[in-house]
Amino acid sequence: MTAxxxxxxxxxxxxxxxxxxxxxxxxxxxxxxxxxxxxLAIFGAVFAGRDEDLDVIVPGIAGMSVMxxxxxxxxxxxxxxxxxxxxxxxxxxPMPTSAYLAGxxxxxxxxxxxxxxxxxxxxxxxxxxxxxxxWGSMLTFAAAGVVCFTFLGVALAHAIPNPExxxxxxxxxxxxxxxxxxxxxxxxEAPQIVRDIAQxxxxxxxVEGLSGAMIDGESVATNAVxxxxxxxxxxxxxVLAVRGFSWEARRDx
Amino acid sequence: xxxxxxxxxxxxxxxxxxxxxxxxxxxxxVDFTVARGExxxxxxxxxxxxxxxxxxxxxxxxxDSGEVRVLGLDPKDRALRARVGIxxxxxxxxxxxTVRETVAHWAGMYPRPRQVSExxxxxxxxxxxxxxxxxxxxxxxxxxxFALALVGDPELIFLDEPTTGFDPAARRAAWxxxxxxxxxxxxxxLTTHYLxxxxxxxxxxxxxxxxxxxxxxxxxxxxxxxxxxxxxxSDGTLEERFTEDPTALLHELTADAxxxxxxxxxxxxxxxxxxxxYLELTxxxx
Numbered sequence: 147m148t149a150x151x152x153x154x155x156x157x158x159x160x161x162x163x164x165x166x167x168x169x170x171x172x173x174x175x176x177x178x179x180x181x182x183x184x185x186l187a188i189f190g191a192v193f194a195g196r197d198e199d200l201d202v203i204v205p206g207i208a209g210m211s212v213m214x215x216x217x218x219x220x221x222x223x224x225x226x227x228x229x230x231x232x233x234x235x236x237x238x239x240p241m242p243t244s245a246y247l248a249g250x251x252x253x254x255x256x257x258x259x260x261x262x263x264x265x266x267x268x269x270x271x272x273x274x275x276x277x278x279x280x281w282g283s284m285l286t287f288a289a290a291g292v293v294c295f296t297f298l299g300v301a302l303a304h305a306i307p308n309p310e311x312x313x314x315x316x317x318x319x320x321x322x323x324x325x326x327x328x329x330x331x332x333x334x335e336a337p338q339i340v341r342d343i344a345q346x347x348x349x350x351x352x353v354e355g356l357s358g359a360m361i362d363g364e365s366v367a368t369n370a371v372x373x374x375x376x377x378x379x380x381x382x383x384x385v386l387a388v389r390g391f392s393w394e395a396r397r398d399x
Numbered sequence: 400x401x402x403x404x405x406x407x408x409x410x411x412x413x414x415x416x417x418x419x420x421x422x423x424x425x426x427x428x429v430d431f432t433v434a435r436g437e438x439x440x441x442x443x444x445x446x447x448x449x450x451x452x453x454x455x456x457x458x459x460x461x462x463d464s465g466e467v468r469v470l471g472l473d474p475k476d477r478a479l480r481a482r483v484g485i486x487x488x489x490x491x492x493x494x495x496x497t498v499r500e501t502v503a504h505w506a507g508m509y510p511r512p513r514q515v516s517e518x519x520x521x522x523x524x525x526x527x528x529x530x531x532x533x534x535x536x537x538x539x540x541x542x543x544x545f546a547l548a549l550v551g552d553p554e555l556i557f558l559d560e561p562t563t564g565f566d567p568a569a570r571r572a573a574w575x576x577x578x579x580x581x582x583x584x585x586x587x588x589l590t591t592h593y594l595x596x597x598x599x600x601x602x603x604x605x606x607x608x609x610x611x612x613x614x615x616x617x618x619x620x621x622x623x624x625x626x627x628x629x630x631x632x633s634d635g636t637l638e639e640r641f642t643e644d645p646t647a648l649l650h651e652l653t654a655d656a657x658x659x660x661x662x663x664x665x666x667x668x669x670x671x672x673x674x675x676x677y678l679e680l681t682x683x684x685x
Binding site: 151155156159163166167170171230231232234235237238239240241393394 | 457458459477480481483485487489490491492493495496500504505507508509510547551
């Protein structure tokens, strides 16, 4: 009876809207753009001239940026959207669910890409780190990291009861991981128990893959195990993300 | 304009609708029908089951049993989303978008949206169209709710307690919007616990209490067969009696009074207001 709005059109419009809202929200724009730059600047100053350490933190902060752009922001945003009732309101419109989620995830992917570009450019021009040596391998790991942490971020949002407690939940997962995953120092120097725990976590493998590709020029095949572990985390995240999804605020259920 | 192939079907048909949350029965066999173009009021105290009922009709909740058709379709049918507008009880919008941007984005979700400027005017949002949503007052935010429910040019609109928490001026403004919707030929289903709101807006009301419909009909005819006869007794106390036949009762009362040589002070015969009916019905159950 009525022509539906095309799926791609709906997803694209939602993506454009999310981009516009991202730039209008000062704190989101700050964390999205200035935080990775600021961290690079601080660690660049601390490790000035120590190429070995700079080679650790550039891929490390690249991996952290992928995680914060997807996992952290989606977990926080989805909780807020759900508890404010925006998700419920959208559910009452003809916009296809998958188009909406694609637009939302597309925004996170765009932020991850933006931050990756910033980190690589700043790493090269400010800290003097070489250009990534294996671009294909780096992009493969970045893409795997984006998919994995997007699903995990959506999954975590289901566990967060309200926006006020979202930072606590997100940081409880995010902070320990960036500390032990080798973002800021070479993970090989950590005690064995910490390394064992870190080996089970996805960020460690994202940083390992990025580091291998960017610094050592290692191919995807060399770090295939890391890619597999990222994939497994992504799969678990996808299952939890779909199963736990709720359009309605906790208080309404 | 609105789907000739389904125009003969009532907007809403509900038969034997039941819904429980765990052991708590929210709806216990509700029946009602809403005709096309009608403003239908679902009236009842807080916790009566009004929101459960409309959320089943809006497709948000599964029903446990009963038949429900909305515009001839099952309420869960996604095809309904383009034909139904929903104003939820409390629901946010994007804080960083302006009113106009929000309405324009919503317009893009629908196959045949109304003009954004026309919707802003209809909802009374012209003055704050370029303000960010997070700066709106409660009344303005509610008007934005209306605008978002209208922009898809729906045939049927659900309004769940549209004026709760409003000051009197904001309520009047919201009432004007609802009247404008009726004038556009829309079907409106309105839940409220304000009797004057139901009386002012609804063509028909159903009174819901504890998951059951206690009475249904046009607001000025509900309980119309019962008259209240009141007078002041010789000791000064106020007496009242309810009757379906005031003529006989008055004859009896006045005859007795005359026989005793008294007068019936403050004698009055009134048809009960919606409020009287409502209080009588809901108190009887409670």
